[in-house]
Amino acid sequence: MKMLTPSRRTFLLGGAGLAVVGAGAGALAATGTLERYLAKLVLHTFVRERIELESLDVFVAEFISHADPGTISKATMLTRTARLVGVKGLDVALVGHDAYADFKRRLVTQFLLNSDYFQRASATVPIHCHEWTGVCVNPFARFDDA
């Protein structure tokens, strides 16, 4: 049987190496509207962190390609509203809104699991989004005997 491995989707990633490093929600990490909204939401959530923007672009593209239609539909609606009130304004306005909280949680969790956030040598090192893991994604799982 053919096995999926984390490297299986490498071809999608191109040559995303070290590039621009953004700090703060003002940076535009991607050009498409939906992509821009998702990137800005990540940047806003991690406003105190430095993130490699080029790798963030790749993460956002992968997130969209793996999301179910319901998630995309939800994100598209949020994108439209964010055009009017801004990403930060929308984030504040939707505090306590379960569907928004679930969506943001999914995005942020995927960002954390598909980046070196937990593996960085120190918090001052910019976060780099690595190849979309897709499978076998839990870096904390213990497989040894108790």
Place this chain on the structure above:
Amino acid sequence: MQFVTALEAADTWDVVVVGSGFGSLFFLKRYLELKPNSRVLILERGRHNTTDWQLEQHKNSDVEESTTFVNESPKEWVYTIGLGGSTNCWWAQSPRLHPSDFALKTRHGVGADWPVTYDDLVPYYRQVERIMPVAGPDDLDSEFPGTGSYPQKPHRMSSADELIRATPGHKHFVIPNARLTETLNGRGRCCASSECNFCPTGAKFTAFNGLQDVLSHRNVRICTEAHVRSLDVEAGQVRKAVFTQGGKDYAAAGDFFVLGANGVFNPWILMKSGIGGHGVGRYFGEKLHASVEILLDGHQHFDGGTVQTCFNLSRLETPTRGEMGAAVYYFENNIRRPGLRMTQGRWREFLQVTIYVEDILQETNGIFDEGGELPVVRHAGFTPYATKSLQAAVGAMPELLRALPVESIEMKEIYPVLGHLQGSARMGLTKADSVVDADLLHHEHRNLAVVGTSAFPTLGSVNPTLTAAALSMRAAERIAGPR
């Protein structure tokens, strides 16, 4: 595997099997061990969607199940249509039913008793556990007598589980499951992907990686995209399975028939065939499935070795089970869903527990023939027997979790679906109380076995699959074995 056309399937066989999920294939597993020269035809409504196809497409079937029935209930119902049935989509939790599950009426005055006991099934549980094989702990004998050792070592529990298990009197155990902890026959070990319906390593048991000896048996032929409409009965015996393929009608004749579609289509085919019994299409349902989210203070979770690590049986068999159903807590180690804690720097200080709650199957809930092309599913929602138990189970959680640094416990949601269709062709002692007997044989048409979870007369406390497989192996042995 030897696939045949509909024309080739329209022949005479020793055994004709409708559906190819757990119930059908474990029946055939034992049947062919006893009668290897039998000519067997499997009629499968769906296609052969290979494991690679499922991984590539990120779906288990090309058939959207919601298009195959009319849902007139507040709940959703899910299943997989395709070769291998639910072996494709299941998440492989494989506990035995508890001994008390088989005698709910006798012990608590509600629901029904099963016509088989836990002890009757022990040898068959052991067989299924070895075939899959199941990974599990060696300390379950106190709850599930005769368990002994599992063929694969247990998955590593989380550190939260370890703390709970250090509590005196705990009933907290590693869940037996059919996800490998050690590589076997080309199958990889579980990597805690938390997406078991698309297991990326082959760790999860499926029909394709665990029952190839059945599917590829020299005397087994498989006809896919064969939609069985009814069974022809003559002189009290089932004679033919009538099916369509590509808009044409066909019929496969046989000496013995196994109906293993699922909880929706087993009764539907029986009704369309004029085959009766008490409760055909009735007493249909599934357990209530709820989610509870726990915020932890300083404890780092998600360090278990698989998607769900332990189950807690402290509210399974209680003195109040006459008024409220069994509740079993499942400790989640799923890092993808619902996701990490949304507090900067405290991402892992979060634990999700899901709860399975037993309900009483109601005669009024079921599969109905309204004269249309599709079965109509009606379910009135969960009864107070389940909802009261959920409330009590959540209320008991502070005590249950006292070993953990708990910040808060929040009942999050009742899921719209669990994926455990049960009832609708229940087993029992006589045709006055059931459709099939303890050997899964129809009370009147003795060359017809109805297999799978549709035969369950009660929901039981835990995941039903292992029991469905064990019932099938027992039935096959009693039907095909020496009398």
